[in-house]
Amino acid sequence: MKDLTMHIVDIVQNSVRAEAENVVLAIEIGEEMLSIKIIDDGCGMDAETLEKVTDPFYTSRTTRKVGLGIPLMKQNAELTGGEVKIASIVGEGTEFEATFGLTHWDRPPMGNLPETVAMTMTGNPSVNLMFSCSKGEASFAVSTAEVKEILGDDVNISQPKITSFLKDMIAENLKELEMIID
Numbered sequence: 311m312k313d314l315t316m317h318i319v320d321i322v323q324n325s326v327r328a329e330a331e332n333v334v335l336a337i338e339i340g341e342e343m344l345s346i347k348i349i350d351d352g353c354g355m356d357a358e359t360l361e362k363v364t365d366p367f368y369t370s371r372t373t374r375k376v377g378l379g380i381p382l383m384k385q386n387a388e389l390t391g392g393e394v395k396i397a398s399i400v401g402e403g404t405e406f407e408a409t410f411g412l413t414h415w416d417r418p419p420m421g422n423l424p425e426t427v428a429m430t431m432t433g434n435p436s437v438n439l440m441f442s443c444s445k446g447e448a449s450f451a452v453s454t455a456e457v458k459e460i461l462g463d464d465v466n467i468s469q470p471k472i473t474s475f476l477k478d479m480i481a482e483n484l485k486e487l488e489m490i491i492d
């Protein structure tokens with residue numbers, strides 16, 4: 311079984327491949343549902359492609375015949391009473407949302423969210439990743455643009471010590487706000 315963070319990496323990777331400059335990763339911890347939104351300003355998909363993306367035998371990849379990122383996440387979401395919704399406009403971008411039953415037995419564990427966000431940010435330095443997590447009134451957000459602003463132009467963000475600093479900073483904030491989910 312995949313962790314939710316592995317699904318997140320898959321979907322964000324789609325946005326990176328779609329040449330997005332900005333990617334939003336918004337996690338909402340509701341009373342009953344967990345929502346994961348990934349919104350990008352990449353190349354988008356036409357209606358025909360969009361219809362096919364939840365089918366495991368569709369991919370625009372030429373190296374491999376099946377695309378599994380979206381179908382696997384959809385299958386796991388549906389097993390928990392959730393769903394996957396995708397909206398896309400060619401040349402404008404894509405909005406992806408997966409919902410999971412928060413306390414459902416079949417919900418995959420979250421995995422290490424702070425580490426995943428930190429690695430996604432520093433591993434794709436030319437993409438502005440805007441991460442947010444909210445639960446009721448509480449919310450935490452951090453973006454690549456903010457991190458670059460704080461560190462200054464001459465600092466390369468793809469350094470292990472920056473990944474590790476970001477991971478600790480995000481973990482502390484999520485813990486403080488009681489947003490750590492297993």
Ligand SMILES: Nc1ncnc2c1ncn2[C@@H]1O[C@H](COP(=O)(O)OP(=O)(O)OP(=O)(O)O)[C@@H](O)[C@H]1O
Nearest residue numbers: 324325328354363369370371377378379380381404
């Ligand atoms: N954010 C996006 N922007 C534009 N096209 C997308 C986006 N996400 C998915 N697609 C299109 O949908 C197809 C299917 O995506 P999916 O993640 O299911 O499989 P894949 O990326 O092709 O392969 P895998 O995820 O298994 O490596 C992609 O090949 C791509 O054409």
Ligand SMILES: [Mg+2]
Nearest residue numbers: 320324379380
């Ligand atoms: Mg994919």
